[in-house]
Every structure is written in C-alpha cells, then in structure tokens.
Amino acid sequence: MSKxxxxxxxxxxxxxxxxxxxxxxxxxxxxxxxxxxHTVRNYRHAFVDFFRWLSTSGVAEKPFDELTRREMRDFVIEAQGRFDRRTLHLHVSGLRSFFRFWITRGRMARNPFTGIPLPKLEKRLPQFLTEVQMRSLLLGPQRLLDNESIDAFTAWRDRVVLELLYGGGLRVSELCNLTYAAIEKRAGVARIVGKGGKERLCPLGSVAMAVLQRWESEFAPSISTDAPVVVTRRHTVMKPREVQLLLKRYLALADLPLDLTPHKIRHSYATHLLNAGADLRLVQELLGHANLATTQIYTHVSVARLKAVHRTAHPRS
Known part of the structure; x- marks a missing residue:
C-alpha cells in the first residue's frame, strides 16, 4: 500500500x-x-509532504525548533524513494525557505536543513530548437492561413505569441501578463516584470514589432494601455495552458517533438544569442536571471554544438 x-x-x-x-x-x-x-503551490506541497513524514515518523508533536539534522537526513533518505533528484532539491529548497522565514520572525533559532547533503543533480542540457527549426515553427500560422485552415484573427494572434516568445525570450507567464502599457513601440522594447518582481527591458526585434503592429491595427479587440496583448477569440486573457496547446499545433505542423514547451523557445532564444557571439552577462540581463550560473548552462549548449561540428568536420576528430 502506498504511503x-x-x-x-x-x-x-x-x-x-x-x-x-x-x-x-x-x-x-x-x-x-x-x-x-506555481512556485507557491510547489512550496506548499513540499511543506505538507514534510509534515506528513513528521507524522508518520512519530515526531509531529516535536516543536520545529527542536528538529535535528539527523531527522532531516532521515527525511531526505526516505524522500529519495518517492521523488526524483530534481524534485527533491526543489522540495528541500522550499523547506529551507520556510525555516529561514520563521527565523527572521523570531519564532525559530536555527534551520535544521542547513548543511544537509542532497544527491547530486544529473547535468541536463536545456532542449532547444535550431535556427532552421525555429524558422519553420514561426512560419506555421502563415502556412495554415494560406491553406485556409485557420482564420486571420487566429493566425495573426498566433504569430504574435510565437514572435514575442522568441523575439523577447519571454517566459509564458510574462507573455500572458503583457499589456500594451509595457511596450515602448518607438524603442521596440517591452518592460517585463519577471520572477521576484524584478523588472527588465526586453528588445523584441523588428519582426516581432512588425507583426505586433499588424495585429494591433487589424485584429486586436483593444489596445488600451491596460489591455492584454494576447487574447483568446472571446477576447479574454490567454492562459499559459492555452499557449502550450497553441504551440503543440505548430510543433506538429513543423514535424517537431510535441513535448517541447514554450520555455524551450526561451532556451532557443538564449542559445542562438550566445552562438552569435552575445556577451554572457548581457544574455543574463535579457533573460532576467538573478544568478549568472543559471545563464551559464547555455554556454554548455553552445560548446556542445561546436564540439559536434568539430567531430563531423575535422579530419583529426
């Protein structure tokens, strides 16, 4: 019987x-x-799971401030049988934040998760599309419009979605929250409020701006400052799930893996910038990463690509 x-x-x-x-x-x-x-929900789940473990381990009545490192090690060992390593790291990160929160408020004196070793994460390079694959994906809405599989409203809305995701490197939540007030048309940039309320400027690119201008002038139901840029046919704000389903349609059309998510377009954006010689710290700023280490994963992608080219092209490889 499962726990x-x-x-x-x-x-x-x-x-x-x-x-x-x-x-x-x-x-x-x-x-x-x-x-x-999404993050708040995950941290809540982490805490509930942790308290479930405390209850089944017979220490639920023990004050949080009296939990020992040995008990936390036991929790981590038990959790390894239920979660993959990445999920376990995320759960422990949430629990460390929980204890730090209450320490700053004077209800605890120490964090029992401090120094608790975790299993090493396997190094996974982010998936991304090549520039040729990306072009094929971006042409999808026009192809369906040309053969009359979709109407003009849907085609241009979908073009806006794809061009903004790739042209600006936006997270899907940032795209769904984007309003016309955030776009500086003359400069061709958008003011994006990302994770942790951090604001950044995102150049959108000439193609994305041209598509956006056509969308505004012919199809957008409203371009008032507080109106959302991407909307459904009912003129409501698009939800991340709707963007994911939209993307799957064009992945299938371009004969690309259907498990690619909108975030993989962001990965492609970063990888293509670095492949073209963009400075790593500039890419960090464009992506809105708090730590440079988060951005450095894309340098591994670029190096892997260079090594693959070397293997196939160099006579001494």
Whole structure:
C-alpha cells in the first residue's frame, strides 16, 4: 500500500499548523517575494509532504525548533524513494525557505536543513530548437492561413505569441501578463516584470514589432494601455495552458517533438544569442536571471554544438 501524500485524502494538514505556520509563509512568498502561483503551490506541497513524514515518523508533536539534522537526513533518505533528484532539491529548497522565514520572525533559532547533503543533480542540457527549426515553427500560422485552415484573427494572434516568445525570450507567464502599457513601440522594447518582481527591458526585434503592429491595427479587440496583448477569440486573457496547446499545433505542423514547451523557445532564444557571439552577462540581463550560473548552462549548449561540428568536420576528430 502506498504511503499517503499531499494529493491523497489519507493525509490532511492539521488546521492549526496550516493557519499558524503555512499560510503566513505562503502569503509572504506570494505578496512580498512575488513568487509565481506555481512556485507557491510547489512550496506548499513540499511543506505538507514534510509534515506528513513528521507524522508518520512519530515526531509531529516535536516543536520545529527542536528538529535535528539527523531527522532531516532521515527525511531526505526516505524522500529519495518517492521523488526524483530534481524534485527533491526543489522540495528541500522550499523547506529551507520556510525555516529561514520563521527565523527572521523570531519564532525559530536555527534551520535544521542547513548543511544537509542532497544527491547530486544529473547535468541536463536545456532542449532547444535550431535556427532552421525555429524558422519553420514561426512560419506555421502563415502556412495554415494560406491553406485556409485557420482564420486571420487566429493566425495573426498566433504569430504574435510565437514572435514575442522568441523575439523577447519571454517566459509564458510574462507573455500572458503583457499589456500594451509595457511596450515602448518607438524603442521596440517591452518592460517585463519577471520572477521576484524584478523588472527588465526586453528588445523584441523588428519582426516581432512588425507583426505586433499588424495585429494591433487589424485584429486586436483593444489596445488600451491596460489591455492584454494576447487574447483568446472571446477576447479574454490567454492562459499559459492555452499557449502550450497553441504551440503543440505548430510543433506538429513543423514535424517537431510535441513535448517541447514554450520555455524551450526561451532556451532557443538564449542559445542562438550566445552562438552569435552575445556577451554572457548581457544574455543574463535579457533573460532576467538573478544568478549568472543559471545563464551559464547555455554556454554548455553552445560548446556542445561546436564540439559536434568539430567531430563531423575535422579530419583529426
């Protein structure tokens, strides 16, 4: 029989624990740190799963401040049987944030997860499209319009979606939240509020701006400053899930893997910039990464590409 998890009805977080400990932490993540709803939900799940483990291990009545490093090591060992390494790292990151939050508020003196070793993450290079594949993907809406498979509104809306994702390197949530007030047309840039409320300027590119101008002049239901740029046929704000489904249509049309997500277009954007000689710190700023190490993963992609070319082209490879 499987152990109860946060998603199953066998375990319910005690109301007192939820109200006194979890809700203030979740509110701080959302309102002050401005974390995405997805991240807040993951951190909530991490805490509920952790408290479930405390309950089944017989230490749920123990004050958080008295939890030992040995107990936290036991939790990590047990969790390795239920989560992959990346998920485990994310859960522990959320729990460390939980304890740091309450330490700063004087309700705890130490963080029991400090120094707890975690299994090493396997190095995974981000998936990305080649420039040829990207061009094929971007031509999709026009191809469907030409053979009358979609109407002009849908074709130009979809072109805007794809061109902004690739031209600006936007996260899908940033695209869905984009309003006309954020776009400086003369400069061809958008002011994007990303993770943690961090603002950055994103050049959108001449092609994206031309597509956007055609969309505005002929199809957009509203171009008032607070109006969303990408909308559904019902003129409502597009949701990330709707953008994902839209992308799958054009991936299939371009004969590309259907598991590629909108975030892979962002990976492609970064990789193509670096392949063309863009400065790493500039790419970091364009992506809105807080740490340079996050951006450096794309240099590995570029190096891997160069090595592949060398292997196929050099006589001594």
């Amino acid at each position: 109860p998890t946060p998603e199953t009805p066998e375990f319910v977080l005690p109301a007192a624990v939820e109200q006194v400990w979890l809700e203030p932490f979740a509110a701080w993540l959302s309102k002050e740190r401005r974390y995405s709803a």
